[in-house]
Amino acid sequence: MMLASTNAWTEVDQYFTSKLQVSDPLMDTVLKANSEAELPAIDVSPNQGKFLSLLAQLKGAKRILEIGTLGGYSTIWLARALPEDGHLVTLEYSEKHAKVAAKNIQNAGMDRKVEIKVGAALDTLPTIEGEFDFIFIDADKQNNANYLKWALELSQPGAVIITDNVVRDGRVIDENSEDESVQGVRHFVDMLSKEPRIDSTVVQTVGSKGYDGFVMGIVKG
Template sequence: MKTLVASEIESYAQAHSMPESDVARTLREETQRTMEYAQMLVGPLEGAFLKMMAQLVGAKRVLEIGMFTGYSALCFAEAIPGDGRVVTCEIDESSAALGRKHFANSLHGKKIEIRLGPALETMRELAGPFDVIFIDADKINYLNYYHRALDLLSPTGVILIDNVLWDGDVLKQPPPDEKTAAIQELNRTVAGDPRVTAVLVTIRDGVLVIREKASV
């Protein structure tokens, strides 16, 4: 799992945060056993943070960009009411299939709608408002996702963007590759966007928490 925090600190923080559900743990363990790049899933501590954010804004509708095997989608589903909805976008059918299998074992699984295909196209088709929009895929398009997310966000909603510290590479000038450059551009754009307020939280690989100014 990606983290910039010392592993003992990460474990301590995790032990003193809300625990993951049994289904989330089983899904995570199977992902770690069977999938390449299992470190992509957010894990128990960031999962708890996402749940807390959803609960704080009283979320009913959540949009996720980047489902992978569904760990974070399940966290969101567990945090919203019975008539809530998590729409999660994923391009890889085999990753989604693993999630689907585990969602069937959760009381909350029926709240999750999987949209297969390129997320930017899906976002263009979707109508808002969403109370939480979690962006965690395809770093090159981060800025495009951010702009579309602002159109889809409810006035009291929150946008959460993952991996905005990119393993510390955001400090490098010039950026070593396209993905780092895209994340640096996103962070600069959000920090200078007069429509929003944001805080870059140093949890795991960095999460940018953004809301519209009018809602404060």
């Protein structure tokens, strides 16, 4: 029996990618562009990107909010799930990252559906109008609780809220951790546990991105 390891997780990830995803040169080009621009390699994996896209399709999402753009890899996956009249707003702190993302999104033919807002998310969130039916939070973990507050304010009943990187290689259970990201996730989870407006759970993941997980929630009517 094969013991669980990062190598095994990566090989399994690659196996399912080869079997369940068609060749996608466009998305490969996005990752290459991000690497050449020296963006951190913290994009979701191809399987995770498709998972998000399928969730948005299952929801029938028409308005998506993404907090944390990076190079636009997850943005494009989500935009692919939108109908022709759909709209996605994505928030990115770094001007450099936003420029790379804008080019990637344009090359993917998704620029008519996607709007990038540059600046600290907690500054741009108050300027956003309308409600969203799907929200993906994948930014600085220290502010996850604050992002959740805004996500709830900007959600319509039944909206799906997904938050990435909540397991932190298992370190989330360390209440004494000095890692600000770990403590940010813990504060976020504590808030979720007391928040009556959302019903949520966690899905732990392993793969090419290591050991982590998503929090998934549905906003109550």
